[in-house]
Amino acid sequence: GGRYKIAVLPGDGIGTEIVQVGVAMLEAAARRFDFALHFEEAPIGGAAIDATGEPLPAATLEQCKASDAVFLGAVGGPQWDALPSDKRPEKALLGLRAGLGLFANLRPARILPQLVAASALKPEVVEGVDILVVRELTGGLYFGIPKGIFPEKKGGRRGVNTMSYSTFEIERIGRVAFEAARGRRGKLCSVDKANVLEVSQLWREVIVGLAPEYPDVELTHMYVDNCAMQLVRQPRQFDTIVTENMFGDILSDEAAMLTGSIGMLPSASLGSGGPGLYEPVHGSAPDIAGQDKANPLAQVLSGAMLLRHSLRQSEAAQAVEKAVQTVLEQGYRTGDIAAPGAHIVGCRAMGERLLAAFEG
Ligand code: NAD
């Protein structure tokens, strides 16, 4: 049972290609597990700029608010790069995250056994990696004020962004991270730059203050530069990582490569009760867009997260994840996760293989 409304925002570049595969998998999951999905597509990013002049049209945001979950591809592309930051496709993502109050971004980097050889790192380094990056998503350097490009009195200009967090913002992302760690292996590493930044000193103080409420979680701290290094040196030391918005953006792309390709990494963005947003961690990949080369698995796995977190259809989520493992087991690979002896397929063919594995 159950009827759900899903806002589908394909966006730009490979976004449209991978979302088709993702939606087909969600439809298959609904058929098999007997619930109803109603998909409504809306423009976002460059596509929305071209159609309406705005990267995030008000109607798109309203439609998302009225949905049970939002399923997004990716936005951006070179044709919109010269626009001022307010008018750029990327602004739509920030507007959507802020507009829906999605302060917690979960980015699980788990290496599937079938892909150990596809990683750029040695198999003995990446084997067994299972990390959850909890990225704060509506504060920090992306949103702090003052921000802008300002004229200087003595001539020239100054570009400004501000990394700022309130105790309230740190506490609520901290709680999400402690809870997540509790449901995993009970280890939480808070990543900051407290040796230099006051904002990080407050971050650390507030996180430390929460720890007594989670005695079953082992809390550690790490500076962000060291974390970037440790992630490739010995990634298995990490379980759950919690960090500031931009630190999390950078570290999660790095963590993605542990799993073989950024084309494998899904994400869930959650707030307090409203619809969640599900999108791959990667971007619109203009270098391969329109060539049927994109890896749709991050999108499909984001669909599994949607089923689990927003629709509470955990069996369906597991079945989708299992289909992903099955196609990899069968040796099907897009170019980014190619392996010797594999069947290299395009985005669409990968989608067909997934459906066959799911229904077979
Ligand atoms: P990107 O993630 O789009 O691409 C980086 C590299 O990874 C490229 O070589 C690309 O071909 C490859 N890649 C990414 N996803 C892939 C997939 N599914 N299958 C195979 N290969 C894949 O990052 P970028 O090149 O820095 O940015 C391109 C555009 O995307 C920019 O406009 C950027 O602002 C935007 N962007 C959007 C999002 C988002 O919508 N969430 C995220 C990151 C970047």
Ligand code: IPM
């Ligand atoms: C991501 C992207 C976005 C971010 C950009 C495109 C705004 O890189 O989702 O990781 O920095 O959050």
Ligand code: MN
């Ligand atoms: Mn990013």
